[in-house]
Amino acid sequence: MAITINGQEHDLSGDPRTTLLDYLRDDLRLTGTKKGCDHGQCGACTVLVNGMRINSCLTLAVMHDGDSITTIEGLGSLGSPSTLQKAFVEHDGYQCGFCTPGQICSATAMMAEIRAGWPSDASEELEGPIGATSEEIRERMSGNLCRCGAYANILAAIGEVAEEELS
Numbered sequence: 001m002a003i004t005i006n007g008q009e010h011d012l013s014g015d016p017r018t019t020l021l022d023y024l025r026d027d028l029r030l031t032g033t034k035k036g037c038d039h040g041q042c043g044a045c046t047v048l049v050n051g052m053r054i055n056s057c058l059t060l061a062v063m064h065d066g067d068s069i070t071t072i073e074g075l076g077s078l079g080s081p082s083t084l085q086k087a088f089v090e091h092d093g094y095q096c097g098f099c100t101p102g103q104i105c106s107a108t109a110m111m112a113e114i115r116a117g118w119p120s121d122a123s124e125e126l127e128g129p130i131g132a133t134s135e136e137i138r139e140r141m142s143g144n145l146c147r148c149g150a151y152a153n154i155l156a157a158i159g160e161v162a163e164e165e166l167s
Contacts, residue, residue, distance in 0.1 A: 030071050053108075
């Protein structure tokens with residue numbers, strides 16, 4: 001069994017009861033993905049599986065045999081940050097930074113959902129183009145909590161990137 005994480009293939013021969021979150025953090029030392037509530041309620045552990053966002057604390061690593069996982073480490077680096085990572089820095093979209101990796105992974109997937117035309121509860125229409133309004137962004141990011149309360153800055157960072165990339 002194998003899993004591709006940030007473009008690199010890894011063996012899944014360990015304990016089959018290991019969550020994807022613990023596999024990333026403990027086995028692979030990819031500590032960007034955070035363990036917050038460990039119950040799927042805070043979004044700190046959000047990663048992308050085949051481009052879709054999931055809470056990695058709620059799934060077992062062995063369930064992702066053959067899948068492609070992207071963590072915050074796979075979205076950018078210090079030398080080459082993603083557009084969202086740059087925007088979070090520019091807009092001070094973090095305070096303690098604990099939720100930031102999950103927020104950025106979730107926002108990355110959110111942009112893909114909007115591009116694909118997937119409606120949300122905040123979408124005015126079920127079909128046709130969807131705008132990245134602040135209401136749309138808030139709804140789609142509602143599964144990612146920030147204990148510091150940096151929501152205004154997070155919204156500004158995501159909104160700026162959405163305006164550039166989705167317009």
